[in-house]
Amino acid sequence: MKPLNRSSLVVLILLPASCAFAETTVHGIISMVGRNSNAADRSNRTIWDVSPFDPVYATLFFDASVSERLSAFLELYADGRYDRATLHGAYIRYDHTQQLHLEAGLIPTPVGLWPARAYADKNPLISTPAIYQYQTSLDVWDELQTSTGEVLEDRGNAEYAAPIFDFWWNTGVHGYASVGRASFGLALLNGSLSNPQRRIIYNQPNVAAHASLAFGPYVTVGGWGAIGPYLASSFGPSVPEGKKLTDYRQMTIGLNLHASAGHWDANAEGLLNRYEHPYFGLLDNAGAYADVKYTFAVRWWAASRIDMLGFSHLNADSANGQRWDYPITRFELGVGRWMSEHAALKLVAQFVRYSEAPLALNDEVYALQFIFKM
Numbered sequence: 001m002k003p004l005n006r007s008s009l010v011v012l013i014l015l016p017a018s019c020a021f022a023e024t025t026v027h028g029i030i031s032m033v034g035r036n037s038n039a040a041d042r043s044n045r046t047i048w049d050v051s052p053f054d055p056v057y058a059t060l061f062f063d064a065s066v067s068e069r070l071s072a073f074l075e076l077y078a079d080g081r082y083d084r085a086t087l088h089g090a091y092i093r094y095d096h097t098q099q100l101h102l103e104a105g106l107i108p109t110p111v112g113l114w115p116a117r118a119y120a121d122k123n124p125l126i127s128t129p130a131i132y133q134y135q136t137s138l139d140v141w142d143e144l145q146t147s148t149g150e151v152l153e154d155r156g157n158a159e160y161a162a163p164i165f166d167f168w169w170n171t172g173v174h175g176y177a178s179v180g181r182a183s184f185g186l187a188l189l190n191g192s193l194s195n196p197q198r199r200i201i202y203n204q205p206n207v208a209a210h211a212s213l214a215f216g217p218y219v220t221v222g223g224w225g226a227i228g229p230y231l232a233s234s235f236g237p238s239v240p241e242g243k244k245l246t247d248y249r250q251m252t253i254g255l256n257l258h259a260s261a262g263h264w265d266a267n268a269e270g271l272l273n274r275y276e277h278p279y280f281g282l283l284d285n286a287g288a289y290a291d292v293k294y295t296f297a298v299r300w301w302a303a304s305r306i307d308m309l310g311f312s313h314l315n316a317d318s319a320n321g322q323r324w325d326y327p328i329t330r331f332e333l334g335v336g337r338w339m340s341e342h343a344a345l346k347l348v349a350q351f352v353r354y355s356e357a358p359l360a361l362n363d364e365v366y367a368l369q370f371i372f373k374m
Contacts, residue, residue, distance in 0.1 A: 023064070023065040024062060024063065024064040024065075025062075025063045025064075026060070026061070026062055026063075027060075027061050027063075027373070027374055028058055028059055028060040028061060028373075028374045029058065029059045029119055029120050029121055029371060029372070029373055029374070030056075030057075030058045030371065030372045030374070031052070031056070031057050031058070031120045031369060031370070031371050032055065032056050032369070032370045032371075033052075033053050033054060033055055033056075033126070033367050033368070033369045033370075034055070034367065034368050035053050035365055035366060035367035035368075036364075036365065036366045036367075039053075039363055039364060039365040039366070040363050041053050041363070041365055042156075042157075042158050042361070042363065043130070043134060043158055043328060043330065043352050043363065044127055044128070044133070044350075044365070045135075045158060046133060046135060046162075046165075046167050047135055047159065047160070048086070048167065048168070050077075050079050050167070052120075052123075052126050052127055052128060053126060053127070053365060053367055054079060054080070054081065055080055055081075056079070056080025056081075057077070057078065057079045057080060058077075058078045058080075059075065059076070059077050059078075059088070059119065059120075060075070060076045060077075060078070060085075061073070061074070061075055062074040062075075066092075069094055069095050069096065070092065070093075070094055070095075071092065071093045071095070072091075072092045072093075073089060073090070073091055073092075073093065074087075074089065074090050075087075075088040075089035075090070076088060087106065088106075088167075088169065089105075089106050089107065089108060089169055090105050090106040091103050091104060091105030091106055091107045091108075092104055092105055099177055099178045099179065100175075100177045101175070101176055101177070102173065102174070102175045103173065103174045103175075103176075104172075104173045104174075105171060106169050106170070106171050106198065107169060107170065107171070107172055107173070107174050107187070108169060109132075109164060109166045109169060109170075109193070110172075110174045110176075110185060110187035110189075110208050110210065111164070111187075111193070111208050111210050111224040111226060111254060112132070112164065112210075112224065112254055112256055112269055113222075113256045113258060113267055113269055114128070114129060114132050114166065114269065115132075115166055117267070118132075118166060120369070120371045121344065121371055121373055124291065124293040124301060124303035124334075124336065124346075125291070125303050125304075125305055125332050125333075125334050125346065125348050125350075126332070126334070126346060126348045126350070126367055126369050127305070127330070127332055127348075127350055128166070128167075129269070129287075129289035129291075129305070129307040130162075130287055130289070130307045130308065130309040130328060130330060131162075131163050131164060131269065131270075131271055131287035131288070131289065131307070131309060132162065132163075132164045132165075132166040133162055133165070133166065133167065134158065134162055134163075134287075134309055134328065135157075135158040135159050135160055135161065135162055136158075136160055136161050136162065136163075136285070136309075136311070136324075136325045137151050137152075137154035137155045137156075137157065137159070137160060137324060137325040138151065138160050138161045138275060138277075138283060138324065138325070139154070139159075139160045139161070140160060140161040140194055140195045140230055140231055140232060141160070141161075141195055141232040141234075142160070142232075144231070144235040144238040144239070144278070144279075145279070145280075146238070146278075146279050147279075147318070148280070148314050148316045148318045148319045149318070151280070151314065151324050151325075152314075152319065152322060152324075155323075155324070155325045155326050155357070156325070156326050156354065156357055156358070156361045161194040161195060161230075161275075162194060163193065163194060163252065163271060163273045163285065163287060163309070164193045164194070164252075164271075165193065165194055165195070165196055168196045169196055170189040170190055170191045170196040170197060170198075170206070171189070171190045171197065171198050171199070172187055172188050172189035172190055172205065172206075173187065173188050174186070174187035174188075175187075176210075181213055181214040181215075182211070182212070182213050182214075183211065183212050183213075184209075184210065184211040184212075185209065185210050185211075186207070186208070186209050187207070187208040187209070188205040188206070188207060189205055189206040189207075189208060189228070190202075190205065190206070191206060191228075191230070192206050192226070192228050192229065192230035192249075192250040193206075193208070193226050193250065193252055194230050194250050194275075195230045195231070195232065195250075201232075201233040201245075202228070202229045202245060202246055203246065204228070204229070204246055205228060206226060206227065206228025206229070206230075206250075207226065207227055207228060208224065208225070208226035209224060209225055209226075210222060210223070210224035210225075211223060211224070212256075218259060218260055218261050219257070219258070219259045220257070220258045220259075221255075221256070221257055222255070222256045222257075223253070223254065223255050223256070224253070224254050224256075225251075225252065225253045225254070226250070226251075226252045227249055227250070227251045227252075228249055228250065229245050229246045229248060229249055229250075230248070230249065230250040230275065231245050231248055231278075233245070238278075239278045240278055240279075243278065247276070248275070248276045248277060248278055249275075249276050250273070250274070250275055250276075251273075251274045251276075252271055252272070252273045252274070253271065253272050254269060254270065254271035254272075255269070255270050255271075256268065256269040256270075257269075263294055263295040263296065264292065264293070264294055265292070265293045265294075265295075266290070266291070266292045266293075267290070267291055268288070268289065268290040268291075269288065269289055270286070270287065270288035270289075271286065271287055271288070272284070272286050273285050273286070273287070280314060280315065280316065280324070281315050282312075282315070283311075283312065283314075283324055284311070284312035285309060285310060285311045285312065285324075285325070286309075286310050287307070287308060287309040287310065288307065288308060289305060289306065289307030289308070290305065290306055290307075291303060291304065291305035291306075292304055292305075299337050299338040299339075300335070300336070300337050301335070301336050301337075302333075302334070302335045302336075303333065303334055303335075303336070304331075304332065304333040304334075305330075305331070305332045305333075306329070306330070306331055306332075307329075307330050307332075308327070308328065308329040308330070309327065309328050310323075310327040311323040311324050311325045311326070311327060312324065322356075323356065326354045326355060326356055326357035326361065327354065327355040327356065328352065328353070328354050328355075329352075329353050329354075329355070330350060330351065330352050330353070331350070331351045331353075332348060332349070332350040332351075333348070333349055334346050334347055334348030334349065335347050341373075342372060342373045342374070343370070343371070343372050343373070344370075344371050345368065345369070345370055345371075346367075346368070346369040346371070347367075347368050348365075348366075348367050348368075348369065349364070349365070349366050349367075350363075350364070350365040350366075350367075351363075351364050352364070352365070
């Protein structure tokens with residue numbers, strides 16, 4: 001995980017000063033998790049070596065209302081294993097009306113349902129769905145893979161590109177609006193969904209668009225798409241002669257559904273994802289998740305989730321018909337209780353199963369999570 005950098009410190013220094021002319025609130029979420037020690041917890045871990053099943057972590061929020069229409073937001077993430085914090089988000093939002101908004105800066109992931117539900121107090125379970133977190137065998141930021149053997153040997157290691165890497169946001173701009181029961185938006189980003197960037201490295205932005213329609217108060221259906229370059233700037237000298245980084249794009253489309261009635265609340269998302277690769281042609285994968293929450297008594301709930309991620313076959317004779325990563329399916333179920341307005345407990349079991357892979361990769365995680373909202 002990257003430590004707090006100079007720009008982050010500047011923001012932290014200036015933010016308290018803004019209290020002189022802005023109404024600022026500070027709040028946060030602390031998570032403490034105890035789990036079985038024999039779980040590898042490989043599939044939940046990100047490239048920054050953090051997992052929602054880690055023993056202690058916290059998210060801190062600074063929200064400043066600069067004027068009636070202008071607000072500023074800062075978000076920090078701290079893991080209890082390291083003496084440092086990570087700048088997760090830093091952006092301003094202009095609310096032209098209650099229906100028309102513009103965000104700019106280090107902005108939240110602009111597509112899908114999960115980003116709004118990613119925090120421990122919103123998540124009815126503990127894990128993050130694989131489409132938003134699972135690190136595949138495709139290296140997009142360390143060293144450009146040029147042979148099928150390099151990809152195949154990294155399968156199941158959970159090291160590299162996730163279809164959507166929601167833990168690390170992009171800098172960019174995002175405009176969104178609502179008209180009646182319809183909502184829609186457009187974002188221009190410095191990086192891709194798989195490889196978010198905080199500085200400009202391409203001569204063209206990644207583009208993401210989304211739309212949704214509410215069918216009454218109980219059901220909302222949405223769709224989105226994103227396209228743009230995704231390879232790290234350091235890969236430039238390694239692409240074939242006459243080619244450039246912007247010739248290789250990540251292209252993703254997704255659908256989402258939210259439904260609620262009475263004590264039930266359900267969410268489902270699916271995506272189709274494609275990478276144009278300099279040496280392997282088209283690398284495809286598809287993923288989906290569905291979760292259900294049932295509030296069965298005052299302050300009590302039960303929840304379950306299934307999520308999966310599949311991969312296409314490598315188009316090369318040397319791959320012997322093998323997929324570029326092992327398909328993975330995860331089942332999670334749990335029960336939770338709000339102890340008070342600010343504190344909750346969750347008891348969760350997660351079962352991780354791979355296909356066409358060594359049995360040793362399969363995993364089971366049993367965890368108790370305590371969350372506290374400040």
